[in-house]
Amino acid sequence: MKHIRNFCIIAHIDHGKSTLADRLLEYTQTISKRDEKAQLLDDMDLERERGITIKSHAIQMNYELDGQKYVLNLIDTPGHVDFSYEVSRSIAACEGALLIVDASQGIQAQTISNLYLALEQDLEIIPVLNKMDLPGAMPEEVKDQIVELIGCKREEIIPASGKSGMGVFDILRAIVERVPAPEGDPRGELQALIFDSVFNSFRGIIAYFKVVNGEIRKNDKVKFIATGKEYGADEVGILKLNQEPRDVIKTGDVGYIISGIKEAREVKVGDTITHVDRPSTTAIQGFEEVKPMVFAGIYPVDTDEFEELRESMHKLQLNDASIVFEPESSAALGFGFRCGFLGMLHMEIIQERLEREFDMTVITTVPNVSYKAYTTKGDEIIVNNPSDLPDPNKLEFVEEPFIKASIITKSEFVGPVMSLCIQKRGVIINQSYLTADRVELTFELPMGEIVFDFYDRLKTISKGYASFDYHQTGYKQSDLVRLDIRLNGEPVDALSSLIHRSNSYEFGKKICEKLRELIPRQQFEIIIQASIGAKIIARESVRALRKDVTAKCYGGDISRKRKLLEKQKKGKKRMRSVGNVEIPQSAFMAVLKLD
């Protein structure tokens, strides 16, 4: 146990965690040249395509320093705010963290929030100044920021580059010398903390754990404390590039267990594994349940595919326990599911995975946050779908969720950032200078105003020099109204949204304009109206189909025209008729693209 080191890599998004992990794996010869590819641990197709980490990834390395052999368990974590729960789980399995800071960008919002997560768990922090190879690196300035932030000594910061390999041996030495070995009682009753679980279609559900006390052997009879379920440990092992079975996983080490678990729900990340025969009575403190932030309806484009969609959602949930869903129905779209997501990126990813992995074509409706409505009778109703809002005559008041947001930017952008937040009904609660020209602004904002396009707008107004982190603080009463959309007089429930009264006119106008752009011309004119209750507040129309006197068909070039028309036809696949109007998928997301 003295020679085990458990550490994770944390940072703001894109500061180079996964690339540095590649180098560590390479310098410890955990991977051979043959396996090498960039961001090796990002093994999901989506991660590779988007170049971001979505899921934490644990892997074990062996390393010899000054004649002594060590086992290093590394966990690479995602930087995107939607997935910060992945970071907290990983941290719980570690005694140390590499805090990576991009030398050209300096400290950003998730650098700070992830650092605090690590400090809460008393992790030893090793600051790494990464991307030193970049011409835009500002080592001295960023070192100042780091010293200021964590109160370390300047010399403790390791200059490095995941590209060139600079500093990699220094990092390995620091891990051995500075990260404490895990503590625990090897002879104690078994307590192993489950920090992650994955689903493999061949092997079923696999739980990842860290042994805090005692040890776990193959064929042991084990019990999961929170669920109370008992299993045989069919296989235990360590996490190398592939899973490697072992007879025993000892105190302080990280490993995996396969035990014939059928349902993803049986494994609660944060649960404690113990022995059936010699159980520990206490569980290790687990994690807060991950709460979805954004809700949206997911409907099959083809109404016959509802059951297939249900099946696919269940399968998806096996390896992403953070999605929640329940059936709902919409007058416009038929049967589908109301789904909860961690954020917009998460929602996009789920939609993409449904399409790719399950070949489902789906429509996603306008996303919203979760509101609380109080009726005149005094009941509290959770409103995850605008159409669940009680009628005005039964409604006492509505509460909406608020967040505390931290925005780090350059001082020259303070003005625009302030006006953006104020426009979003935000209230500033703190402003502090991190260095002479870098400011951290703290706002209280309604969550409904920031989950959609806020970050994009923030980046635009600050020319990319702003980062953003938030957490939910609670609910507050708010003057919200339901804005409905009608097409040729028919209300389309899937296009309704809840919105603050002060913004409703402006919003109604913009959404009508956007829909006019997105709904293709049809054989008749389409009238688009926005209304609050019976009152129409905005109107637009889509002219009937263009009389398109067909263009010259050049000589024998029949292919070109055919391809053009075939493509038009393909675009139709994602349309859904509501009444007699065909609405493309993009229209349901129109609210997200208002500016």
Place this chain on the structure above:
Amino acid sequence: MAGIYIHIPFCKKACHYCDFHFSTSLTYKAGMLDAIRKEIVLRKSYLRGEAVETIYLGGGTPSLLYAGELTQIIDTIGNTHTVSPTAEITIEANPDDLDPARVRALRATDVNRFSIGIQSFFEEDLRWMNRAHTAQEGEDALKRVLDAGFTNITTDLIYGFPQLSPEKWTANMEKTIGFGIPHISAYAMTVEPKTPLASFITRGKEAPMNDLQSARQFTELMNVLRSAGFEHYEISNFALPGKRSKHNSNYWNGVPYLGIGPSAHSYNGDSRQWNVANNAKYMSSIAEGAIPREIEVLTVSNRINEYLMTALRKIEGIDLDHVSAAFGTPYSRLIEADLRQFTGNNWIIKSGMRFTLTDEGKLFADHIASEIMVE
């Protein structure tokens, strides 16, 4: 039965709306003509010995060539292919090239059909389009070709551009009819990407085309030409009895054709292919004996869609019995179901298993075609 298309990639000047492949420099004309003749020889088996019923000299502007140069090309075809003695041989000609000597010289070749690029009889329209010819040259050319004894003539007219008033449009049609021209191809002005016209419009120098104006002038076109005895046999083409273009009809009927020259397209029943649209690349590749082409093998659905798209534009319309026989009844059933909405709103008339566009439907031909295409 088969056709041959020859692309002559040269023009005097560039019309502002045009996105065909051509060069305005004639410096390597001789080299290009050599390459074209060489390609004809290289591809002598493409048509698998089918009799050549039509030859079409297009471009670009083939009337820039001397009669002798045209004869060399036609002879090369004759030496490599079985050309029917009654073959239709068309040349695209611009009025400014059709001086008396050139028309006389053409009389001595095998060319027996003219396609003359009139576009408009109004000087301001021709200047706006940046055409090479004047209004006077347009009229003179028609007269000269008729006087020389050619009877198979078609002219191109363009409508639907902002400065073409309804009166001018009617005048253009009547003048053409007045000359006794037996075939008219009329095109709505289309703004093709990467043309000068497109860039004028994006920069706000020119007004965009107006679809209602085009629709009105198209309707006027149908009325005027039909009352003058023309058959509206394809959406953009009108002919007096017996004067339809055989070459173009073959394109729309799925007859194989061999396309020679840069950017030319060919079709052999199974695949379509097209030569590189670049004169230098074309010539250097042909010099090495290689055809610089891209090829597309047609899937069943591609072939059905091509049939639907071209048949819909013709007076005969779509024949679902043909679709059943050639591709299977499941397809014809799918298409019939998709067609129902258009028989319902009177854009299409159904008679037996034949579906033809109504005048109103012709305004939405592209939309309808894409709606009924199969996957």
